[in-house]
Amino acid sequence: MSKPNSDFQRPQAAVLAARLAEPRRFVQVVAGPRQVGKSTLVQQVTDGLDVPVRYVSADEPTLRAADWIGQQWEAARLQGTGKAGSVLVLDEIQKIPAWSETVKRLWDEDTRKKRPLKVVVLGSAPLLIAQGLTESLAGRFETLHLPHWSFSEMREAFDFTLDDYLYFGGYPGAAPLARDPARWARYIADSLIETSISRDVLLLTRVDKPALLRRLFELACRYSGQVLSYTKMLGQLQDAGNATTLAHYLDLLAGAGMVRGLPKYAGDVARSRGSSPKLQVMNTALMTVTAALSPAEVRSDREFRGRLIESAVGAHLANAAAAGECELFYWRDRGQEVDFVVRNRNRLVTIEVKSGRAPQARAGTMTFAAAFKARCSLLVGGDGIPVEEFLARPVAHWLGD
Secondary structure (H helix, E strand, O other), rough: OOOOOOOOOOOHHHHHHHHHHHHOOOOEEEOOOOOOOHHHHHHHHOOOOOOOOEEEEEEHHHHHHHHHHHHHHHHHHHHHHHEEEEEEEEHHHHHHOOOHHHHHHHHHHHHOOOHHHHHHHHEEEHHHHHOOHHHHHHOOEEEEEOOOOOOHHHHHHHOHHHHHHHHHOOOOHHHHHHOHHHHHHHHHHHHHHHHHHHHHHHHHOOOOHHHHHHHHHHHHHHHHOOOOHHHHHHHHHHHOOOHHHHHHHHHHHHOOEEEEOEEEEEOOHHHHHOOOOOOOOOEEEHHHHHHOOOOHHHHHHHHHHHHHHHHHHHHHHHHHHHHOOOOEEEEEEEEEEEEEEEEEEOOOEEEOOOOOOHHHHHHHHHHHHHHOOOOOOEOOOOOOOOOHHHHOHHHHHOOOO
16 A cells, blocks of 8 residues: 555546536435545535535534524525635535425525535535435435445555455445554544444434344354345344335435345345345445454455455445446355346346356356346456456446446
């Protein structure tokens, strides 16, 4: 690792800049997990604008009142002069009760009066949607999803090697701490994991068993890459909860961009939803911090490193799925399995990760292809596509888009 590249910009910055250069048309929604650089990206874009920008954040432990949005909106209106107007940026907006109704009212008022104020809102995508984005603001917004940082981004911005990325994952804010792994791990645990759970999940959603949700997160990190039935999870967690509660909590954790459960591909939505999930971290940093292993211990532990590689491939695919680029599943039937099944516009691609596991795993891809007419099968690792190359390219490249 070398000195961070301070000039680096994610590709989504150019997209947002182009949208803000257009005549006022939609509220711009920049959404994604905590600590992926949403605020930094918007700041980079707005710094290049030649109109006044008002940037305010609602990210405080005490939720602000709804009239706060109106106050900030009016201040931004007054900053704008002439036809160019101004830009209002509302960060962590999901923390405001009934925020979408307020934004709708003010946006429609400006539209009627032909005010040129442009608006950008930032927050966690599933939480935003749950609080009325699609209902209150239907037809008035477009979304820009920011996923966890990819290997290619971390390599360009921080000179990460593959081993760096497998261990430290894709959190840009923590990258400068990677020279001190113990300090880095404390930061991830305290400032990222705990903050995401306590402020992005528990503070905004009713959770009757917060301790169970926290233990479920740790379990998903420990068993990332493995299929685990809800019954087995309850046994591991030693809690009197039920499968419905666990499935709901797993959805909440997925909404915060932390871990998710991949459904089994069945060619049928209802059957897929009722399957045992394959646990998957969205960022491998969560896996290494939970395991409490040093970089040297990870390199020497072949079994854990193999699971880490498979989880890195899974996270690469899962982040593309979270951005709406594809759908992601696993498949298992009568002892045969496929690590990942990717569906894109009704085309199926199977992906098998060779990381020191059983050689008979490839038989599953042939059985699946015969049963479901998969378009192609990819092998990552071993004598297939090098892991570094697979992670360095966008998922769309491997899907033939």
